[in-house]
Amino acid sequence: MTRQRTLPAYWVLAALLGVMVGCGERSSDTPVPEAVREALVGAVVVDRVAHTFPDLDGVTIPPNLCPVNFVVEEPGGRYIGRLAAPGGVPIEVMSDTSAIVWPSADWRRLVEANRGRRLTLQIAVEGADGRWQRFSDASVTVSSDAVDRYLVYRTVGKANQAFKTIGVHQRDLQRYDRTTLLHSKALGRGCMNCHTFANGDPSTMVMHVRAKPSGGMMLIRDGKISRVDTRSRFNPTPAKYVSMHPNSKLVAFAESKLVLFEHSIGQGDDVFDAKSDLGLYLFDTNTVTTTPAICTKERQETFPWWSPDGRHLYFSSAPVLPPKRWKEVRYDLMRIGYNAETNTWGTLETVLSADETGKSITRPRVSPDGKFLLFCMSAYGSFPVWQKDADLYMMDLGSGKRWSAEVNSSETESWHSWSSNGRWVVFSSRRRDGVLTKLYLSHVDKKGRMSKPFVLPQKDPTFYGRFLYMFSLPEFAAKPVPFTEQQMVDTLKSSKAIEAGLDPKVPPRVSAKELSREPATTPEIE
């Protein structure tokens, strides 16, 4: 009882402190502009751009993005950030810490007023001797192309062996709000992955969940949420690596057997795909189907992705090799025609062969206008996220010309996704620390050239400096996911899974007895 009575006192105290801190943000005997002006006028000029995280010099940002706060990575006692542009009032921040946090309303006004123009970023740092140093101006371009408002992504622990800290979240890019769509904690223990929706619209969405006692494919459709057991006598293991067809009536998926292994140096973890084939799950008929061309015994096929017109399914394909030859596995980039109206398959084509590139080609993603293909290449295998040499490559689908994406670094680049207008790409990279993947955004121009990327902004720019999780599987969304975590958990825990049937035209691979409907307990590897 007593404890309950005192709790509000703590809240009041916290609120009081909050008010004091809030007031303190602007506390200074000298009005900020005047202090800034004085500091900048008298400052010693340093002939280089200040080191900041994120590195903002030369980046292009969407006009509807939340403020890109940053940390000045220069020694000092006080810091000034000043953002000016041809239109609007400059924003000036003087801070006692190296974190520069822009006032949101001022940022919005300034950025909105300067679509298609450049902003000038001035940074000054006060040294221990009380003298200010002013660094060369940095330049930030505001694109006239907006980005989708939401980003759905996953955070996961680096080891990810206990499957207790995996979460799929939805981030509002215009603000900093993050909503957790589903977290393993809500299920006790489990793994969630492979969320996909067509054309950036999560009104129709699937997400895979592996948890006891009630995993499966969560299907959001027509305002309802249901749980589907995608296993059939063709695919005795659940679907993974899903891609929603643009008609929102089916998904392509891979059925894979992934084996973990480890290295004694460098990035410790690695994955070998021992077996994989592709199939489709048709929502209306609750049926799994496929064609022999994408589920051969001699080759393994994975990472399906639909072209925006839905007429081609792109995927990666490699000859089946024994595990001891893991380093020799290189995937070709293929595509096959498909007619969703008639559920008939077209011609199989090689888009780009591993023989030609000398590398393994994975995770094809076609731009929404169908002009470009963004994919990953790494030395071997199907798991670029664990390979330091993994880079993104762009292909002009009209000319067949391809090039290393301008965003690549000396560290891993992977998990890429297009915005619904095709002008932005989000991808994961280890460039910051060599260990934990973070999400980066980059503008793509009409020629498929990508601008210098910047890390997903956070309200507290020091956030990444202490966050020990990895970001993966980013997907842009124009609208928020229409269900809450509780609704998803309720569906998983209380609803009976809809058991998928197998298309009678597809020969079964396992007997009805061999097809276990027990919950899949081996969590997915991502």
Place this chain on the structure above:
Amino acid sequence: MSASKDTKHPSERMPRAWLVGVILLGVLSVGLGLWLLISDATEPPPPKTPQRALPAEASSWDDRIDVLARNRQWDRLLEVAREIPAEHYSLMVMHDVQRALFHSGRLLSEMFMVPQTIKRDGRLGLSSLAPHTPRAAWKRAEVLFELGLVNAAESWAFVTLEVGGPRNNCLRLLSKVYVLKRHPVMVHTCLNALVAGDASERAWADARLKRLEADPLLSDDEEISHLRAMMPVKDYCRGPGTIAFRDYLLQLLDTNPRNRMALEYLIAFDLWSRHPEFVVADLVWWKHAGRTDMPRYCQEALLVFLSDPSYRKPKNRPLLAFARSCAPDIDETTHMLFREYATSLKKFIDTPADERASLQATMEKAYGTDYLFYDTFGYSASGKDVQPVDGVTGASK
């Protein structure tokens, strides 16, 4: 530029913000005062959980041993371990006891003085400890780090964080991992996370950062320098599949034959698994490391190997030659023990099966802490009835 209300510079709105702040502050101060007045001011603060419980206050053998291991009080740990009844020797306890024996330089001369059994996993707790319990994950991370298996230690440290294990120790360890792996930004991230979670760690973290600023590799840090000399420098990866425990240790010895922990853990594993031929092969590493002494249990294993006709196969010729070259290192006490034990064993074998129990008990009393006995019966030091461990929970069945 028009100076409309909306486009006013923030500083121009400051007086108003201040006014609102001061009013709110006043209202909240009065509210807080009133609340404190009516609330029970005599309520005692909640009891503080001690950071490190004293061994005597600990609730179980596991807890007592764990606290001593965390504090690296190896001699005290071994003293306490002597009091533990054989049936209370959990894998956790065994893991810590063997680590304590190693750090006290007694692993290969005293490991059978604790209740070992072939029925239990003998990988010194590295593989069988229930992996997803916080304490087990942390123990794995710590011992793998000590061995020099930096990548594996990194992985288990992250598992420890994932399952909510010892956070501060874990973040400190990870910061060292990233010094060794030359990821300076990650060193900062770990130290920042450490301080963010526990402000009392600031002094240590700041001191560390100061040292790193002067020397990013911490070349003058004894622990870091030692580990840098032990950690693998090439990739031993052979592809998908689990790496055998011996292979882990052999990787380390291939990297640095002077990795004392890897060598002693390797020999201990071979003794536990009752492979005297492997023990003899391990002695090659022993000599290579410049070690001149031969631990007691190695001497016993050497005698078992030399006396067992089944090892006299053509393929074992080089190993036999090497074993014979080591024979002068066996002291007279061990020779005498071996002769006595061989006599007892012959008597045991010659006794009808249904009459052997009492003889075995007599032998256990006389030789129960010797490798010779363990090699024959598969248990030591009253460990006969120690039960296998549940692989999921880590508990004795």
